[in-house]
Amino acid sequence: MQNLETKNNLQDGLQLPLMEEFYTIQGEGNYTGTAAYFIRLGGCDVGCHWCDVKESWDEKLHPLTSVETIVSNAKQNGNLAVITGGEPLMWNLDKLTSALKSEGIQTNMETSGAYELSGIWDWICLSPKKTKLPTQSVYDAAHELKVVIYNHNDFKFAEEQAANVNDKAVLFLQPEWSKSEEMLPFIIEYVKNNPKWRISLQTHKFLNIP
Ligand SMILES: C[S@@+](CC[C@H](N)C(=O)[O-])C[C@H]1O[C@@H](n2cnc3c(N)ncnc32)[C@H](O)[C@@H]1O
Ligand SMILES: Nc1nc2[nH]cc(C(=O)O)c2c(=O)[nH]1
Numbered sequence: 001m002q003n004l005e006t007k008n009n010l011q012d013g014l015q016l017p018l019m020e021e022f023y024t025i026q027g028e029g030n031y032t033g034t035a036a037y038f039i040r041l042g043g044c045d046v047g048c049h050w051c052d053v054k055e056s057w058d059e060k061l062h063p064l065t066s067v068e069t070i071v072s073n074a075k076q077n078g079n080l081a082v083i084t085g086g087e088p089l090m091w092n093l094d095k096l097t098s099a100l101k102s103e104g105i106q107t108n109m110e111t112s113g114a115y116e117l118s119g120i121w122d123w124i125c126l127s128p129k130k131t132k133l134p135t136q137s138v139y140d141a142a143h144e145l146k147v148v149i150y151n152h153n154d155f156k157f158a159e160e161q162a163a164n165v166n167d168k169a170v171l172f173l174q175p176e177w178s179k180s181e182e183m184l185p186f187i188i189e190y191v192k193n194n195p196k197w198r199i200s201l202q203t204h205k206f207l208n209i210p
């Protein structure tokens with residue numbers, strides 16, 4: 001069982017379950033091609049059957065790490081951090097993001113939006129999931145909506161989500177990796193017929209980088 005101090009530190013966002021950190025190129029969405037330091041937090045209960053980081057789901061497997069340590073690592077690697085997971089909004093991200101920003105590091109996040117928003121963000125990429133829909137706080141704050149297309153029903157889901165998000169958000173359709181070959185022709189036609197959408201590919205997987 002967690003002791004009281006650990007529980008309080010988590011609640012206050014002074015420590016976070018850290019799965020991995022790596023300096024790479026943002027592969028997806030609006031910032032594709034941009035150097036970014038990825039901070040992947042453990043823990044997710046959204047349960048996407050096609051999730052490409054299932055090892056992140058069990059928060060207990062990932063050591064609680066102080067914000068101080070995470071930020072001092074980030075400082076040595078460029079000027080843009082992407083907080084991802086797992087589902088990062090399971091945690092209080094106020095301390096992490098304010099510490100990153102006070103070091104002059106841009107704060108971007110990848111989230112399903114399934115939990116209330118915390119943190120101070122330069123860019124929020126919302127990738128909503130049917131199994132646990134986003135909270136209003138994240139629909140309102142999202143800069144980017146990135147819907148994963150696994151099958152034909154997902155186009156309808158994408159339109160429903162676009163109607164919920166604020167109207168400044170940039171809209172992306174991203175093929176689920178294992179279905180890319182099958183679904184891309186339909187995604188291409190869809191975007192040609194509905195040009196408010198753009199295509200996002202997981203380019204890091206083609207580049208063979210993390
Ligand atoms: C692993 S998730 C972590 C952040 C957060 N839990 C979320 O889902 O947005 C990062 C991004 O990868 C996408 N993703 C995960 N598995 C994928 C797959 N098999 N194919 C395409 N995109 C995938 C998610 O939709 C999300 O946009
Ligand atoms: N290069 C690279 N770009 C990414 N964009 C979103 C990712 C994620 O897993 O959140 C990701 C990732 O894991 N690697």
Ligand code: SF4
Nearest residue numbers: 044046048051086112
């Ligand atoms: S919400 Fe994100 S981390 Fe969680 S299962 Fe879905 S894709 Fe994976």
Ligand SMILES: [Mg+2]
Nearest residue numbers: 052053084210
């Ligand atoms: Mg990934």
